[in-house]
Amino acid sequence: MTGPEAFDDEILMRRIDGELTPEAASAIDAAAAGDPTLARRLEQMRGLRALAREAFPAAPDARDADLARLIAAGASRTAPWEALAAGLREAFSPRYAPVWAGAAAACFVLGLTVGWLGQDRASAGFTVASDGTIADADLVRVLERGLSADGADGEGRAVSLTFRDGSGRWCRTFRAGEDGVSGLACRHDGEWRIQALAPFDTSGSEVRTAGADTPPAVLAAVDALIAGDTLDAAAETQARDTGWR
Amino acid sequence: MDGFQTELVALLPRLRRFARAVCRSDADAQDLVQATVERALAKRGGYRLGTRLDSWAFTIMRRIHIDQGRSKTRWGRVVAPEDAATPNIADGSQAGEDLRADALAVRDALRRLPEDQRLAVALVLVEGLSYAEAAKVLDVPPGTLTSRLVRGRQSLIQSLTEQGVSA
Numbered sequence: 001m002t003g004p005e006a007f008d009d010e011i012l013m014r015r016i017d018g019e020l021t022p023e024a025a026s027a028i029d030a031a032a033a034g035d036p037t038l039a040r041r042l043e044q045m046r047g048l049r050a051l052a053r054e055a056f057p058a059a060p061d062a063r064d065a066d067l068a069r070l071i072a073a074g075a076s077r078t079a080p081w082e083a084l085a086a087g088l089r090e091a092f093s094p095r096y097a098p099v100w101a102g103a104a105a106a107c108f109v110l111g112l113t114v115g116w117l118g119q120d121r122a123s124a125g126f127t128v129a130s131d132g133t134i135a136d137a138d139l140v141r142v143l144e145r146g147l148s149a150d151g152a153d154g155e156g157r158a159v160s161l162t163f164r165d166g167s168g169r170w171c172r173t174f175r176a177g178e179d180g181v182s183g184l185a186c187r188h189d190g191e192w193r194i195q196a197l198a199p200f201d202t203s204g205s206e207v208r209t210a211g212a213d214t215p216p217a218v219l220a221a222v223d224a225l226i227a228g229d230t231l232d233a234a235a236e237t238q239a240r241d242t243g244w245r
Numbered sequence: 246m247d248g249f250q251t252e253l254v255a256l257l258p259r260l261r262r263f264a265r266a267v268c269r270s271d272a273d274a275q276d277l278v279q280a281t282v283e284r285a286l287a288k289r290g291g292y293r294l295g296t297r298l299d300s301w302a303f304t305i306m307r308r309i310h311i312d313q314g315r316s317k318t319r320w321g322r323v324v325a326p327e328d329a330a331t332p333n334i335a336d337g338s339q340a341g342e343d344l345r346a347d348a349l350a351v352r353d354a355l356r357r358l359p360e361d362q363r364l365a366v367a368l369v370l371v372e373g374l375s376y377a378e379a380a381k382v383l384d385v386p387p388g389t390l391t392s393r394l395v396r397g398r399q400s401l402i403q404s405l406t407e408q409g410v411s412a
Contacts, residue, residue, distance in 0.1 A: 010395050017369060019376050044402055048351070051410075052370040052401075055344060055352040056266050058258040063275060067282050068254045072246050074286040154308070154384055156291075178291035 007031065007038060009045075016045045132193040134185060136176070143172055143185055143192045145240065149233055152177055160214060162236045165225040170244045171195065173214055173222060182214055184221045187244050196221030249289055252298045253282065259372065263303055266367035267310055269356050277313070281306040300374070303382045307364060314360065347410045354404040362397030365390055370398075 007028060014020045015028045032039040134140055142157045152158040156177015165171050171186040183197040198215035214222075222230075231239060246254070260281060264274035284305050285292075292301050344352070355363060361383075368379040380390040 009399060010391060013391075013395060013398060014376075017376070045398065048398060048401055048405070049370050051348055051351040052355065052366065053373075055348040055355070056262045056367075056371045058262045060258055061261055064254075064257045064261070067257055067279065070279075070282060071250050071253050071286065074250060074289075178288060180290050180293075 007041075009041075012038075012042055012045055015042065016049055132195075133191045134194060139174065139176055140192055143174060143187075144244075147233070147236055147240065161222060162231045162239065163222070163226045164228060166227045170239060171222075171225060173218055175214075182218050184218050184225070186225070195225065248294075249292065249298075253285060253302070256299055256302055257282075259299060260302060260306065263306060263367055263372055264310075266355060266371045267307075267364055277306060277310055280309050280313075284309065297378070299372075300378050300382050303368065303372070303374075304384075307382055310364075311360075347405075350405055350408050350410045351401065354401050354408075357404070358397050358400055362393045362400065365393040366397040366401070369394055 015025050032042050139157055142159060146159045148160050159172045159174045161173040163171055165186060169186045169188055173184050175182040180199050181197055184195040185192040186195050196218050198217040261278050264277040268274040268277055285302055364383055368374045368382055376387060376390055380387045
């Protein structure tokens with residue numbers, strides 16, 4: 001291919017943005033050296049990039065001081081999730097594994113959760129009421145309507161395993177990606193209640209095994225509760241479409 | 246302050262810059278930065294140490310911005326239908342700024358781009374994110390990001406050429 005048409009706007013754009021291999025970038029530069037039209041197009045894109053940066057300088061702003069105070073004040077309030085996640089990590093450390101293996105089905109997390117509920121978390125995502133009912137409307141929607149095949153929603157919420165427990169309740173494992181937790185919830189009187197909760201993908205944590213998305217503690221809770229097998233995709237869809245009856 | 250807070254404070258100028266590139270007025274941009282900081286503090290448990298705080302915060306900002314845009318659109322339909330025909334153009338200049346006319350023209354042209362192109366251009370051209378990072382912030386496949394970027398750039402170049410600005 002020769003001539004300017006050999007290079008469309010996308011490849012020139014990638015050249016300017018540093019998104020090409022050195023070889024591909026050199027090929028364009030070499031072509032532009034002998035082709036004023038191509039050189040002009042490249043120059044136009046390079047100029048636009050420079051102007052765009054000039055148009056929006058990252059300058060200090062007097063209002064940043066107020067925001068910095070707001071951020072600093074965030075320190076005095078212990079970050080609620082971090083405290084909870086740290087508590088969970090401790091509780092799920094291997095030292096305690098035999099204990100949880102026997103008692104994983106209980107609503108054991110609630111004691112850890114309560115201290116954090118009193119805080120103002122109006123818009124802060126994952127929330128659990130004191131009886132263990134999930135109060136995060138988006139997570140409830142995913143539990144109620146989501147399918148494992150859907151994958152994560154825009155904020156990392158997803159369901160994976162679906163099954164019935166010994167008393168006939170529907171239960172589903174979920175993850176709330178942005179909040180860094182994974183859990184098991186069972187449906188009771190039309191509400192989803194937390195049965196188990198654990199942090200996932202926390203660096204240096206003992207609770208995550210390579211390649212497994214669901215933390216072992218949550219899987220242990222599944223094992224403790226499950227009656228029969230987990231549903232396949234067709235049965236999962238049917239259970240959802242019949243309103244979890 | 247801990248490391249997260251220190252980094253967030255250091256990020257403020259870039260958050261404001263991105264907000265000003267995606268919002269059509271400085272007041273909206275300030276509100277967006279404030280809302281982003283508040284949500285970042287509330288959701289800091291969702292941030293993984295060792296990953297990029299800027300991408301994480303831009304993602305939060307993008308979501309808030311899109312949500313606000315939706316509610317404004319709904320509100321606009323109910324309250325002030327006549328405003329729908331009024332062009333919503335950037336405020337011409339901002340206090341303490343001395344931009345060259347060419348840069349001002351780019352700023353105004355960028356703010357007239359369709360939302361999806363504006364966000365893509367702001368992340369890559371203004372913020373300097375890689376295509377992969379920008380696609381992640383926008384939660385779109387890489388191909389979608391590049392096509393928005395190409396179209397946004399073509400519109401900008403055309404608009405500037407029409408105004409006699411040599412990019």
